[in-house]
Amino acid sequence: MTPSSPARQALPQDLPALAVLGALHDPASRRSAPLRMLAQAAAALATVVLLYGRVPTLAVLAWIALAAAAQVYAWRVDRALAAADTRRLSPPEARHPVAAALAAGIAWALPLAGFGSFVDGQTQVKLWAVLTMLTTVSAILPAAVPIATLVFSCVAGGSAAAFFLISGHWDTAAIALLSLLALVFATVDSTRRRIAAGRAEAAMAEKDEVVSLLLREFEEGEADWLWQVDPARRVRSVSPRFAFALGRQAAQAEGQPLVQLIAGSAWDTGVFPPSLRELAERLKRREHFSNLLVRVEIGGQTRWWELSGTPRIDEQGLFQGFRGVGSDVTEARENSDKIAWLARYDTLTGLPNRLMLTETLASALDHAAKWRTRCALLMIDLDRFKAVNETLGHHVGDQLLARVSERLKAEMSEDALCGRLGGDEFAVVLRDAAGPDAVERVARRVIERLSEPYEVDGHTLFVGVSVGSAVGPRDGATAEKIMRNADLALYRSKDVGGNVHCTYEPVLHAHADERRKLEAALRRALGRGEMRMAYQPVVDAGTEGVVGFEALLRWDSADHGSVSPAKFIPLAEDTRLIVPIGEWVLREACREATNWPAHVRIAVNVSGEQLHDGNFASTVANALTSTGLPPHRLEIEVTESVFLRDDAPARAALDQVIALGCGVALDDFGTGYSSLGYLRRMRFSTIKIDRSFVQGAAAGNRESLAIIRAIVAMADSLGMSTTAEGAETEKEVEIIRQLGCRKIQGYLFGRPMTGRDAQVLFRERALPSGQSAA
The missing domain is CATH 3.20.20.450 (EAL domain)
Structure with a gap:
């Protein structure tokens, strides 16, 4: 039965007395069954010797037959329960060991309770001693279920106390009764200890099996490995998986400095990536580290490893090196980089998207406010693009947007960043717009360049360009306000016919507000x-x-x-x-x-x-x-x-x-x-x-x-x-x-x-x- 079987899961957690006395099978009974039979045989022999010549032979032989039959019945019950583990027995299963104990108790009550009147007082005490020895052995050597031991002890020991009480031996009856009570408590306690020990042993076995399974899975894994270095930071006990990750044979890597093995060309130049320098510092300072992302070079290729390590200290407190685990997370890192790129760049044109433009504009505003300079945002919209997209198809429209983005990017200086806001709308962030006509120069250049004809898929296409701009922090202290005001200027540019540049003016807010109110009135x-x-x-x-x-x-x-x-x-x-x-x-x-x-x-x-x-x-x-x-x-x-x-x-x-x-x-x-x-x-x-x-x-x-x-x-x-x-x-x-x-x-x-x-x-x-x- 595996450690995770229902039988072990059914073990009681606190082992109360009711559980001990209940129908909980004790697996130790299988090991103690031969000793119990031997004790029964020795006690029977001693009883026969004590009764021989004092009790009719026929009665002695009848008792021997009864005791033997009870013993055979108990043996058959033990064999029937041999396959059971530590678990709750069903009611039919629990009744058999109790019945066997009751039969044995009645059989052993007869030598003293049945034949005691035929012998003298000294023999009576000797018979009680034999009976006490037998009940003590039954408490030490557990039966199939704990309650069976108690039944046997109570019937056999109780009969002795009753005999002495009836015979008028009050002192001996009291001693027999006290012995019986002590035996009951001892039986309960010893049974509790045995079952608790068995449960702990089962739990330890289960933990050992789980740990072995995890270690086996870890060693057989395709991405993770164990690594170990000595106090000089040289790799030791190179596992096959670690050697594969290093791109070397285990013998080639054994004894080599860890940093040298994973630094690649950086080892010769001395220019290490920051993550590799951090790993070297952690190893040098003998510090524990977990999930440290390190850029390594294996076989001329850049890889990303995730390493965890713990310093090893022996019993004398001496440093023995590091031991840890590692995994190659290059694919996950590349996926993460791709996701980060998709979050900030437009997939069609490769230009920064609205998120990155907003972040850049916010940074430019902070710089302008700090150094008392100016930045600007130009909003760009293509005129007549909708007609191209709908008459020639989205495929041609997408190609046209890609060509527009190439021209726009070519016009950018080091202080300018262009991007696509969506659809046919683009934007330019000027980090430095302190010159009197800096924005106008960029706008004029963009209009002239983007208005030139395009050759796309066999078609000569013409699009106009409308540009609206806002200057920060004059026209707004936040990126959101600058973008809103530049958008108002762009609407103004389109309203006057397009292909022109309009700058933001506060009056545009009045026009926008008027349009909003006019729309609300039109709806009513x-x-x-x-x-x-x-x-x-x-x-x-x-x-x-x-x-x-x-x-x-x-x-x-x-x-x-x-x-x-x-x-x-x-x-x-x-x-x-x-x-x-x-x-x-x-x-x-x-x-x-x-x-x-x-x-x-x-x-x-x-x-x-x-x-x-x-x-x-x-x-x-x-x-x-x-x-x-x-x-x-x-x-x-x-x-x-x-x-x-x-x-x-x-x-x-x-x-x-x-x-x-x-x-x-x-x-x-x-x-x-x-x-x-x-x-x-x-x-x-x-x-x-x-x-x-x-x-x-x-x-x-x-x-x-x-x-x-x-x-x-x-x-x-x-x-x-x-x-x-x-x-x-x-x-x-x-x-x-x-x-x-x-x-x-x-x-x-x-x-x-x-x-x-x-x-x-x-x-x-x-x-x-x-x-x-x-």
């Missing part, structure tokens, strides 16, 4: 009923009759007054509030259009965020259904910018809208990418010509005239209508008519108006009966 605008619709008429170029309206959104904020669409529409797109606002605009425009003549269309501008929402077609269908407006009277206006992202969702949404029977107009054509591929892939109902071309044509600009003619000719050949925007004078209208545009929109025919004013306009500019404006 629909619920407060602050949104309203305006409608600008679109007329037929020939008859000047109203054929449609463009729906325009207006916001009259209770907190901010009348807010320009150029201000709140981009904010709504950035916050995706444009989706619920766009739904409201569609419903309201369709509802108002039901009040107009059946030939008049309503055009609603739609953002790219709405088309990428996934539910846009359902929104259009719900607006038409709830208001009862026929689908052919609704026209959705989009710009080319909606196709700069992944255009598949936008095209799918517009195809669904066309399937409903609605028209789709391409707004501001000629001012964006002017890709003819859009016209091939999408069935636009109308192409709207930007007002800049109309004004140029009226001024006699040949390029504007040519562009308008080309657009009109192309639209006619594709079966599309054309609308000229921005007509404000009679001359512009005349040019538009001459160039062949079918519809005109501009202040000359009406400014944006309310729905009620639009109905008045119908009475003033009604179309002739039966004339179509298509």
